[in-house]
Amino acid sequence: MLFFCKTIIFLGIINVWFVRRKSRTNWRGGDSLTLKDEFKFYALPNWTFYLVGATKILSALLIFLSIWIDEIPHEFFSLILSSLMIFAILMHLKVGDKLVKSLPAFCMLLFAVITLNI
Numbered sequence: 001m002l003f004f005c006k007t008i009i010f011l012g013i014i015n016v017w018f019v020r021r022k023s024r025t026n027w028r029g030g031d032s033l034t035l036k037d038e039f040k041f042y043a044l045p046n047w048t049f050y051l052v053g054a055t056k057i058l059s060a061l062l063i064f065l066s067i068w069i070d071e072i073p074h075e076f077f078s079l080i081l082s083s084l085m086i087f088a089i090l091m092h093l094k095v096g097d098k099l100v101k102s103l104p105a106f107c108m109l110l111f112a113v114i115t116l117n118i
Contacts, residue, residue, distance in 0.1 A: 003067055005111045006074070009081065010064035012108055013056050027104050029097055042091045056084055063115065078115045085109035 021035045032038040039049040059077040066074035088105035 002115060005114045006063050006067050009078075009108065009111050009115070010060045012104070012111075013060035013081075016104075017053050017057055027101050029092055029095055029101065042095060044091075052084060055080065059084075063112075075116055078112045082109055082112040082116070085112065 016035065024033045028035070029038045030041040032041045035053075036049050039046075039052075059081045062072050062077045063074045063081070066072035066077075085105045085108050089102045089109070092099075092102040092105070
């Protein structure tokens with residue numbers, strides 16, 4: 001179960017931040033066309049896009065690598081990722097998005113919390 005959750009976290013973050021970063025999806029805040037537009041829609045400073053992206057990617061990578069490297073404190077990075085997912089959900093709520101747009105962030109939060117408790 002832990003292997004599954006860590007793998008899903010890694011693949012999900014890579015999908016959002018590398019594969020679909022410039023793609024329109026049903027999950028974007030408001031009518032944003034890209035991930036960067038979504039941060040603008042939330043009225044966040046430009047630098048937050050890069051900080052959040054780097055933090056999510058690094059956290060997901062280290063969570064994934066902790067499958068093989070026991071010395072990596074995956075709980076710490078799962079906690080960071082959980083916090084960022086809570087903020088993502090709050091951003092959707094702040095701008096009045098339909099609750100369904102928060103579903104990917106909620107699922108990622110769930111997987112991150114599971115890795116905290118196993």
